[in-house]
Structures are given as structure tokens and as C-alpha cells.
Amino acid sequence: MVERNYPALRETIWHGVLPNGLNVYVDRRPEYGKQFAFFATRYGGMDLRFRGEDGEWVDTPQGVAHFLEHKMFDTQDGSALQRMAAQGVDPNAYTTPSMTGYFFEGVQGFEDNLRTLLSFVSQPWFTDESVAKEQGIIGQEIRMCEDDPGHEVYYQLMEAMYAKHPVRIRVAGTVESIAQITADTLYQCHRAFYRPGNMVLCAAGDVDPERVAAIAGEVLGQDRSAAAPASHGEGEPSRVVQRYAQRAMPVSMPLFELGFKGSPAPKGEGLRQRLVAELACDVLFSSSAPLYSRLYEQGLINGSFDSSYDELPGCACLIAGGESRDPRQVLDEVLKEAARLAREGIDPELWDRLKKAAYGSMVRRLNSLDDTCFELAQAHFDGEDYLSFPQVFQSIERSDGEALIRSWCTEDRAALSVIRPLD
Amino acid sequence: MEQQWKQLAEGVELLVNRTDKFKTGLLSVTLTVPLRREDATAGALIPEVLYRGSKSYPDMERLSAATDGLYGASLGPAVRQRGESQCVSFLCSVIDDRYALDGGAVLEPAAALMGEVLLDPAVDQGVFRTDYVKSEGANLADRIRSRVNDKRSWSIFRLIQEMCGQEAYAVDKLGDAEEALSAAPEGLWADYQALLGRAKVTFYYGGSARPERVEETVRRAFAPLISGRRAPVECAVPAEPQGPVRTVTDELDVTQGKLAMGFRTGGVTMDSPDYPALLVCNALYGGSANSRLFLHVREKLSLCYYASSLIDKLKGLLVVSSGVEFGDFDRAQEAILAQLDELRAGRFTDDERNAAIRTVVNSLRGRLDSQGQMEDDCVTKLVYGVQPDDGGALIQSVERVTAEDIAQAAQRIQLDTVYRLTGKEGAAHG
Structure with a gap:
């Protein structure tokens, strides 16, 4: 394990690559009472098509990565969830479009729990019976999501924005798609993506970096084979598919998300583009920028209004949303403001302030061991050095923000998704 | 961690948890009053109106600019229900001085800003601005009505309404939507004065600053609040159900x-x-x-x-x-x-x-x-x-x-x- 110091943040990260190809990152924080471990594979809800061992393309049902995540907790000796819960830790997992991560936090028995985590994630155990049972449980989860307007407004936006990119596909799949999953499907996907070389282990808290690496080497073995290449569809147009999408659900007030379809960052530029795009989001949508107050004072938005920059392999976008009596009017105002910024540029004082605020927020985020590990893992998959953000901030100019707004925040790259109340 | 508790006046206290482990400090001020149907709406609405603007930062844009300038100090109101009390708070998380790029102190200006927001609001003819009261009243009503959107928490909320219908506990800490919509500046101003005068006051700080520095900062930023008050805090605890299920x-x-x-x-x-x-x-x-x-x-x-x-x-x-x-x-x-x-x-x-x-x-x-x-x-x-x-x-x-x-x-x-x-x-x- 090699130490890397980040003096501006008073952090030290230990990093190593095991002989089996696994990357290990450890953020040692002896002053914390708890330890956190995050074990992730570069495989998520959008990786539906990949090249199998015989070289042929394999198409898998929507929702399989998430289904696999649920089933990984089953082991030959029972449920790893209960085994760890008996130690008082509550392991959990989630699946994003591009990643599946398993984690736990605890205050005692870290090494035993780490072994359990590494072993259940790397050793699949599925039966047709357990798959059939999970179809019922996940079917319920899918239906619960379908009742959640916040979930629906997001996917409706993705479907409006993207023609081909699998970000438009629901990570959990549908009741129909998961019905096609069998134990064989799960074994095949596990073989394709759960290989040490395609995975990352991050740990933080009062832990010994060398022990973390040693345990990972012991439990995961020496298999060095590479993961299957995945396909995410080619030729996604820069324009949105549909400018406006809406449906009705039992909500008290219309819920909306508007999106600007951007371009994915060039290799090695991911962190920089993220900081620029988040600042552009702030310039447009933050409460210290002119548009927010104007919309708020007109009663067009309320405190639920929020914005974010989303990036996945092959796609990037700005999203803003919340509740509004008139979402179309909000979009009109946003487009007007973007055009003004493109024409007149960003107020230099505003830009400096927002940069300072963004820096402070990222420093604050490091309080959380979970967030730190998640960021380290994500940055690893993106080939970035997350904790270099103070330096990256310094290299970002106002003109970078203006250029991004000019090229992304235009009418043909904008889509609006609305969930309106039932009549 | 080093902990220090101090009574600053009767009914006014400060707790400091001194620790170096975080990259930020957290300062909060909490005004606690009994949760009552007739007061709850005002208690929930007042911090939202205060957060719209203070004397020196009279609108949201200028107030946000001030927090941005303090490295994105995360300042905001919170209304919490604790037992049968309504706790009206402002919380502020600021980066530790060690991470400030210009090396200056962040805690003192953040506390001063918080004090001004709580105690020195933007006013019009001696009371809250009508536009702020109206728009925050509408927002609060929306929040109350949108409780139904999350069915999991809604089912618990409805359970409590039914189960504790005869107890103060079932009063919605956010108050009533209709009352929020009809709130007027004069009435709300009187409620605000009453809240400042009668509430139990709790200051909390967690972070790397020394307790003496925190106390001095709090005394300076919140001087008008540091006066004796008698604020009984109670919560009825029925041991058993009052009848059949x-x-x-x-x-x-x-x-x-x-x-x-x-x-x-x-x-x-x-x-x-x-x-x-x-x-x-x-x-x-x-x-x-x-x-x-x-x-x-x-x-x-x-x-x-x-x-x-x-x-x-x-x-x-x-x-x-x-x-x-x-x-x-x-x-x-x-x-x-x-x-x-x-x-x-x-x-x-x-x-x-x-x-x-x-x-x-x-x-x-x-x-x-x-x-x-x-x-x-x-x-x-x-x-x-x-x-x-x-x-x-x-x-x-x-x-x-x-x-x-x-x-x-x-x-x-x-x-x-x-x-x-x-x-x-x-x-x-x-």
C-alpha cells in the first residue's frame, strides 16, 4: 500500500493494487469510533448487453444487476445479512446505473465483517427457488417505486431526454422483465462483472490499511481475468427525444424535473467537468443566483427546488426540479436566464462566491466516511483522483462555466417532465 | 471529546462538544415551546419567514450570498417535534478554520449571521414583510399538504393522529395549512415576540473551537436572547392504551x-x-x-x-x-x-x-x-x-x-x- 498525502485537506489515502487486480483505497481516521467498508463492481442497471465468454453478445433482462445485488446476500450457509446482523452491523447495498456497491459500518469486529463482505459478494449461491421468491420481493419494491412520484418524474425525464442510452432504463427493471431472470442469468452476470480487476474496495475509519489489503488478497484469491466488455448503445443524439412529458399521479401539487442534455467528459476530465457543471448548476439554480429569487418570489418554485449534475459512462446532464404550480413557466424562465448568461457572461463576484461555497461543501462531505468511500470508488472507476479537488477548483475559470452553459443549456437540449395531480 | 455544559441564564443553556475529528463545526440555537394546536403554525412559519431576509441581508439572494462567502456555511431553519414540544431551531454548519483558504475565522461571522437572522429580521413598518409572510405561508401549506406524497411516513403520521388524537403529541409540528395561508404580518410578529420571550433556549456547538471561544461568540451574537425565562417542558406519557384496540x-x-x-x-x-x-x-x-x-x-x-x-x-x-x-x-x-x-x-x-x-x-x-x-x-x-x-x-x-x-x-x-x-x-x- 502506498501513502498519498493531501495536505490541504489533512487527509492521507493508502492505495494499492493486489495481484488479482483489485484496487484498494483506505482513508485512515483513527479518531472515528466506527469503520466503514465499501466493495463495488463497475456493473449496474445500464449494463444489459455484454460480450459473453464465447465472444457473442449477451442480452440480459432489465433489472438484473439490481436483482443480483439482492441475491448476493444468499450464501451456501444461509444469509450473509443475518450473519453480519448477528455481529450488530447492518450491511446494505445499492445499485446505480453504472455501479453495484456493498457496504457495512460497525464499531467492532471489523476484520471478521470485512471477510464476510468480501466472501459473500465474490461467491455466488443461487437456486431457482430463491430466485422465484426474490421475484416476489423485488416485484413489491418495483411497485413501491411506481407509487413514488419522485421516482417516476425522474425516469419520465430520462425517457424524454435519451433515445438509446440505457440510462432511460429503470435500474430495478419491471415486474415483467425480472420474471425472465433465472439462476443461470445471475451466474452468468456475476462471472462477467464480479472479478477483482473490475472491482474496488474502499475502507475508512479506525482501520489498518495493510490488514485491509491482506484480507482482500486472502478472501478473493488470485483470479486475474478481465471483466466482460459492456455495450451502452451507440449514436445517442445531442438533442432530446421529447421536449415535454407528463402524467397524473396522486400528488398535492405538480412535481417536475427539467433536464439539459450535456456531453460526457473526455477521458481524464471527469472531475473537472463535474466541478464546472456543478458550478454552472449553481450559477443557474442556486438560491444566491438571480433566477432562484425571481422564481421563488413569483411563487413558481418553493424550498423543494434543487439541482444536480449527473454523469454516467456515455452521458451527462444537468437536472433541476421540485414542486411548482406551473412547471412550463419555470422552464421558460430557466431558458431565458441561460440565454442571458450565454450573452452577458457570469457575474464575477457571484462566480467567486459560488466556487468558495462549492469548495466548502466538498470539504464538509468528507466528514462522512460513507460519502468519502463512495467518492473514492466512483473516482476510481472514472480514473480520477477525487481528493485533488482543491487544486482542480483553482484551475477552473469563469469562462469554463460560461462555455458549458452556452453549449448545454439550449432549447433543443432541454426536456421537461411533469407529474400532475389527478383531476 | 471534551464536553462542557453551562447555564447562561435561567432557561438558557449552552452545550459544547469539543472534538477535532470533523472538518466542520456545527452551531445551533433552539427555542422550545409546548406543542399546541393554536401556536404550532406560527412556530413553524416564523423561522421560514426569518430565513427570507434579515436587516443587512434583506432578501434570499443576499442572504445566500453571505453564506456562500462563508465557504458555503449551511445555515437553515428546522422545526422539530420532541415529545410534546415544538423546537424551533436554526442550525449552521461551517468549515473549520483550518480549511479556510484565506486562513480567517469562520465561526464568529457565521454566528453573527445566525444571530442576525434570528433576532433582527427584515421588517416593514415594524412587522414582518407581507410578501414574505404570504409566500412562506403558502409554502408551509404546500409542505403540510405534500405529507401525503410519501406513503410510508404518511401512514405513520395518520396512525399517530388517530392514536394520540386526545394528546398534544398528535398536533402537527408544521401546524395547519389553512392557518398558514391566512397568516398576517402583525399577528405573526406578535407570535414571534412571544416565542423569543417565553421559549426555553438551547445553544449547541460541536467542533474544534474551545468552549470559552464558543461562549463568547454566542453571548455576542445572541445577546438579546440571553435573559432569564421560565419555560416548563412537559410530555404526558400514558403507560397503557385508553380502551380497546x-x-x-x-x-x-x-x-x-x-x-x-x-x-x-x-x-x-x-x-x-x-x-x-x-x-x-x-x-x-x-x-x-x-x-x-x-x-x-x-x-x-x-x-x-x-x-x-x-x-x-x-x-x-x-x-x-x-x-x-x-x-x-x-x-x-x-x-x-x-x-x-x-x-x-x-x-x-x-x-x-x-x-x-x-x-x-x-x-x-x-x-x-x-x-x-x-x-x-x-x-x-x-x-x-x-x-x-x-x-x-x-x-x-x-x-x-x-x-x-x-x-x-x-x-x-x-x-x-x-x-x-x-x-x-x-x-x-x-
Whole structure:
């Protein structure tokens, strides 16, 4: 394990690559009472098509990565969830479009729990019976999501924005798609993506970096084979598919998300583009920028209004949303403001302030061991050095923000998704 | 961690948790008043109106610019219900001076800004600005009405309304939507003055600054609040249900049913000797992935997508919350109660007891790694006059909880009210 110091943040990260190809990152924080471990594979809800061992393309049902995540907790000796819960830790997992991560936090028995985590994630155990049972449980989860307007407004936006990119596909799949999953499907996907070389282990808290690496080497073995290449569809147009999408659900007030379809960052530029795009989001949508107050004072938005920059392999976008009596009017105002910024540029004082605020927020985020590990893992998959953000901030100019707004925040790259109340 | 508590005046106190482990400091001020139907709306609306603008930063844009300039100080209002009290707070998280790019102090200007927002609002003819009151009143009404959007928390909210309808506990801490819409500047200004004058005041700071520096900063920034006041804080704790079990059913356009069940803990609350046993009992019953509700009701019987329990440590309540198919309400309810009977009869293993103890210890220790949770725990205790400590004594008591203690805690827990949220077409989906 090699130490890397980040003096501006008073952090030290230990990093190593095991002989089996696994990357290990450890953020040692002896002053914390708890330890956190995050074990992730570069495989998520959008990786539906990949090249199998015989070289042929394999198409898998929507929702399989998430289904696999649920089933990984089953082991030959029972449920790893209960085994760890008996130690008082509550392991959990989630699946994003591009990643599946398993984690736990605890205050005692870290090494035993780490072994359990590494072993259940790397050793699949599925039966047709357990798959059939999970179809019922996940079917319920899918239906619960379908009742959640916040979930629906997001996917409706993705479907409006993207023609081909699998970000438009629901990570959990549908009741129909998961019905096609069998134990064989799960074994095949596990073989394709759960290989040490395609995975990352991050740990933080009062832990010994060398022990973390040693345990990972012991439990995961020496298999060095590479993961299957995945396909995410080619030729996604820069324009949105549909400018406006809406449906009705039992909500008290219309819920909306508007999106600007951007371009994915060039290799090695991911962190920089993220900081620029988040600042552009702030310039447009933050409460210290002119548009927010104007919309708020007109009663067009309320405190639920929020914005974010989303990036996945092959796609990037700005999203803003919340509740509004008139979402179309909000979009009109946003487009007007973007055009003004493109024409007149960003107020230099505003830009400096927002940069300072963004820096402070990222420093604050490091309080959380979970967030730190998640960021380290994500940055690893993106080939970035997350904790270099103070330096990256310094290299970002106002003109970078203006250029991004000019090229992304235009009418043909904008889509609006609305969930309106039932009549 | 070094802890210092100090009374600054009668009914006004400051707690400082000094620690270097975080990259930020957290400062909060909390005004606590009894939760009453006639005052709740004002209590919820006042901080929102204050947060719209102060004397020197009279609008949102300028106020946000001020926090941005303090490295994105995260300043905001919070209205919390603690037992039968409404706690009106402002919280401010600021980066530690060590990370400030220009090397200046951040705590003092942040406290000064917070003090100004709370005590020196933007006014028009001596009262709140009409436009701020109107728009925040509308926003608050929207928030109250949008409670229904999240069906899981809505089902618990409705359960409490039904179960504690005769107690102050059921008063919505956000108040009433109609009242929020009709709030007027003069009336709200009078409520604001009353709140400042009568509330119990609790200051909290967690971070690397020394207690003396914090005290001086607080005294300077909040001077008008540091005056004696008599502010009784009480919470009625009925030990048992007041009559037979009631079942209430609502219909809404949902695809999945929600079942929420409310129990009384037999009068056991945060400061009872039996509280550690209740914590462990709850972890074993429905408070962890190793719990009976999770293992038996969700995993083994597949009756619920989720089934968990939580306790209110001030009011002496235990609530089971679950998501079920419309056709499974009766079976799920039976299964949930059957598991409680198992605990009452002491039918659980030592492994289960140990796992539950570890879960509780983990959670108690883990809270010390979160500035927000530490603030919340300390403020909750201070509000009810319980001296905060480093948590060690409670952890030790939890570790000593016996099987008999758990069974006794379970025997004291009694079902009061059942709430069912079902679809508009009845059992058609089931």
C-alpha cells in the first residue's frame, strides 16, 4: 500500500493494487469510533448487453444487476445479512446505473465483517427457488417505486431526454422483465462483472490499511481475468427525444424535473467537468443566483427546488426540479436566464462566491466516511483522483462555466417532465 | 471529546462538544415551546419567514450570498417535534478554520449571521414583510399538504393522529395549512415576540473551537436572547392504551398497502431505568436486519416488502411500519403480533439477544461520528432536562440487558391503534 498525502485537506489515502487486480483505497481516521467498508463492481442497471465468454453478445433482462445485488446476500450457509446482523452491523447495498456497491459500518469486529463482505459478494449461491421468491420481493419494491412520484418524474425525464442510452432504463427493471431472470442469468452476470480487476474496495475509519489489503488478497484469491466488455448503445443524439412529458399521479401539487442534455467528459476530465457543471448548476439554480429569487418570489418554485449534475459512462446532464404550480413557466424562465448568461457572461463576484461555497461543501462531505468511500470508488472507476479537488477548483475559470452553459443549456437540449395531480 | 455544559441564564443553556475529528463545526440555537394546536403554525412559519431576509441581508439572494462567502456555511431553519414540544431551531454548519483558504475565522461571522437572522429580521413598518409572510405561508401549506406524497411516513403520521388524537403529541409540528395561508404580518410578529420571550433556549456547538471561544461568540451574537425565562417542558406519557384496540382504514390511490401499528411502551421513556431493555427489545423485534419482523414476517413469510419498528423515547411509543399487499393485511398483522408474543414469552435465543445488543451499541457509538446526530441527541436531552454525557453509561447498561429484561419490556408493550392504508379498489390488486 502506498501513502498519498493531501495536505490541504489533512487527509492521507493508502492505495494499492493486489495481484488479482483489485484496487484498494483506505482513508485512515483513527479518531472515528466506527469503520466503514465499501466493495463495488463497475456493473449496474445500464449494463444489459455484454460480450459473453464465447465472444457473442449477451442480452440480459432489465433489472438484473439490481436483482443480483439482492441475491448476493444468499450464501451456501444461509444469509450473509443475518450473519453480519448477528455481529450488530447492518450491511446494505445499492445499485446505480453504472455501479453495484456493498457496504457495512460497525464499531467492532471489523476484520471478521470485512471477510464476510468480501466472501459473500465474490461467491455466488443461487437456486431457482430463491430466485422465484426474490421475484416476489423485488416485484413489491418495483411497485413501491411506481407509487413514488419522485421516482417516476425522474425516469419520465430520462425517457424524454435519451433515445438509446440505457440510462432511460429503470435500474430495478419491471415486474415483467425480472420474471425472465433465472439462476443461470445471475451466474452468468456475476462471472462477467464480479472479478477483482473490475472491482474496488474502499475502507475508512479506525482501520489498518495493510490488514485491509491482506484480507482482500486472502478472501478473493488470485483470479486475474478481465471483466466482460459492456455495450451502452451507440449514436445517442445531442438533442432530446421529447421536449415535454407528463402524467397524473396522486400528488398535492405538480412535481417536475427539467433536464439539459450535456456531453460526457473526455477521458481524464471527469472531475473537472463535474466541478464546472456543478458550478454552472449553481450559477443557474442556486438560491444566491438571480433566477432562484425571481422564481421563488413569483411563487413558481418553493424550498423543494434543487439541482444536480449527473454523469454516467456515455452521458451527462444537468437536472433541476421540485414542486411548482406551473412547471412550463419555470422552464421558460430557466431558458431565458441561460440565454442571458450565454450573452452577458457570469457575474464575477457571484462566480467567486459560488466556487468558495462549492469548495466548502466538498470539504464538509468528507466528514462522512460513507460519502468519502463512495467518492473514492466512483473516482476510481472514472480514473480520477477525487481528493485533488482543491487544486482542480483553482484551475477552473469563469469562462469554463460560461462555455458549458452556452453549449448545454439550449432549447433543443432541454426536456421537461411533469407529474400532475389527478383531476 | 471534551464536553462542557453551562447555564447562561435561567432557561438558557449552552452545550459544547469539543472534538477535532470533523472538518466542520456545527452551531445551533433552539427555542422550545409546548406543542399546541393554536401556536404550532406560527412556530413553524416564523423561522421560514426569518430565513427570507434579515436587516443587512434583506432578501434570499443576499442572504445566500453571505453564506456562500462563508465557504458555503449551511445555515437553515428546522422545526422539530420532541415529545410534546415544538423546537424551533436554526442550525449552521461551517468549515473549520483550518480549511479556510484565506486562513480567517469562520465561526464568529457565521454566528453573527445566525444571530442576525434570528433576532433582527427584515421588517416593514415594524412587522414582518407581507410578501414574505404570504409566500412562506403558502409554502408551509404546500409542505403540510405534500405529507401525503410519501406513503410510508404518511401512514405513520395518520396512525399517530388517530392514536394520540386526545394528546398534544398528535398536533402537527408544521401546524395547519389553512392557518398558514391566512397568516398576517402583525399577528405573526406578535407570535414571534412571544416565542423569543417565553421559549426555553438551547445553544449547541460541536467542533474544534474551545468552549470559552464558543461562549463568547454566542453571548455576542445572541445577546438579546440571553435573559432569564421560565419555560416548563412537559410530555404526558400514558403507560397503557385508553380502551380497546382501534383499527382505522383509509383509502388512497396506491398500488401497495401500508400497515402501521401503534403501541404504548408501558411508560418507559429515555430516562426510565428500563430504557436500555426497551432499546434492545425494539432491536430484536423490528429494529434491525436480524430482527423478528425482518426475518420472520418479511423474509420467511414474505408478507411485507418492509416491516420494521421504531420507538419514540420521549413519548413512550413503539410503532411498527410495514408495506403489504392489500389482501394480506390480516395475515401480516397477526404475524407481527405473534412475534411480539414470542418475545413476551422469552422465546428467543442468546444469539438473538447478543445480536440485538450489538446493534444498539453500534448505533449508539456510531452516532458520535455524526455531527448532526450528536446535535440532535444533545438538544433532545437538554430540552427535557436530561444532562447529556458521552453516552458511555447507556452503552454499558445496554450491554448488561438480560433475556428477562427483554421479555419484561415486551410484556409492557401494548397495542393501542392499527392504521391501514389501502387502495381505492379495495382488495382488487391483492
